[in-house]
Amino acid sequence: MSTTGVASVETPTDTPAPYRWRWAALFVILAAEVMDLLDAVVTNIAGPAIRADLGGGASTLQWLAAAYTLSMAVGLVTGGRLGDIHGRRRMFLVGAAGFTVGSLLCATSASPGMLIASRVVQGLFGAVMLPQGLGMIKEMFPPKESQKAFGMFGPVMGLSAVCGPILAGWLVDADYFGTGWRMIFLINLPLGAAALLGALRYLPRSQSGGKPRLDIPGMLLVSLAALLIIFPLVQGREYDWPAWTFVMMAASGVVFAVFGVYESRRSKAGRDPLVVPSLFRKRGFSGGMALGLVFFSTMQGFMLVFSLYTQIGLGYAPLKAGLLMVPWSGGMVVGFGIAQAVARFGRAVLQAGTLVMAAGVFGVWLTLDVVGDGIGPWQLVPALLVTGIGMGLLMAPFFAIVLASVEQHETGSASGTMTAMQQLGGAFGVALLGTVFFGLLGGGIAGAVDHHADGLRRELTAAHVAPAAREHIVRDLRACASDRAVAKDPAATPVSCTRLEKDTRSAATSPEAGARIPAVLQNAASSAFRGGFGSVMRTVLWIVDGLLALTFLLAFLLPRHARPEEAGGH
The missing domain is CATH 1.10.287 (Helix Hairpins)
Incomplete structure (x- = not known):
């Protein structure tokens, strides 16, 4: 969500009547927010299905999210400026139309490259659309109603966080009209059309008094x-x-x-x-930017990696993986509510949220470590709920506290810069933690095969496989499982897997053994796959907790409290 609206507020003696259609216009603006929030998370759930259909390597899964957030990040501040220059209603319409066309391009993509390019189109037009809404809210609503209007964003963000993964999983699994994963983008077409029609009817026509030049x-x-x-x-x-x-x-x-x-x-x-330089001479703002970069990198990176772990490592269907994120998202809504109740504690609420979230992430690690390969979704619910509550506590006061050190005339630039940093942090986190995850995966699965090697040897002995052939098969399985996990082209068969198949056929001494050995290898490979993914996931969770510890320390750079007039901010 962008906050790149204009900071100046005029207070004439005769206050004009509030804009007549302001509440209808608010729902149009919220519809645009929902499209953005949904599209930021749906590819985490649909990514494996997209890769299975279009092909591509592990980096394809990272780019599906990073291309959107990166293009959104670099376009947000510019999008806010375009609204100041050409009018917010006009730029909202341009952004909504472009976002809808970008969604259609995503849905009709025939290759990973085309889909990633279409995600860039979505992100760029989203960056034009989103900043206009908040600027218009400032213009449409009188001060006594503005907090109520901005307060609508919290529930909408929470509801989108809860519904986004479920909706993505449901649409992919349902495969309506044979569209599969493409429906997660096609659903934006009626939403976009409704936003455009609503904008034409209800958004106010306004033009900024002073037009800044585009940098x-x-x-x-x-x-x-x-x-x-x-x-x-x-x-x-x-x-x-x-x-x-x-x-x-x-x-x-x-x-x-x-x-x-x-x-x-x-x-x-x-x-x-583009960015007011004086902002970075303020310790509170600079510290908030650093904290936000670390935290949003951690959050987005973890959400991508956890989704890959549940779908590829544990073999969950997209809908099941989406439902597993409900405790996390529901916890975030609870955290938002608690933060509002204890807002008077200011920065301490944010730091408490960091500690609660770190405890939840450790709970996920502990659950994976204790339960092992046979972990089920219900066993992860408590830790994910705690993680979500901590995230809600942290996010709720973040923007208002960071803006406490900013002068009134700098608020517009500061808000846009912070939101761009949020998006850039998300892209960086997806790139960083995704790279760490896939970089460790081959070794993790190879290590899991080693862990199951003795049991595999016993099974092969029972199938009357000769000792020398047993060692060849164990070695080949280790190489095949590792190579397949990190293959750049998932449809291609690694050389090590071809060699395993050949050695397996030659090791069979009877028809019974020929039928039994592949089943033994399949069970061993499946166990090693789950174990390897679990091992790598536990390593990533330690990194996540380390980044949350850094977030906690960076929070000391922030002011203790938000400004009174911003304490209820979004």
């Missing part, structure tokens, strides 16, 4: 810097980390520095910067 060089610099860090993180593992990946990541830091210098000079020259 195109700044936009290009920050886009380039973000791409230079995200692209090598996602693609580096598939290319075996060549030197150019590290050069790109180093260049990203240089480009970000150039962007900072350019924005400072542009501001001193009296021109409109």
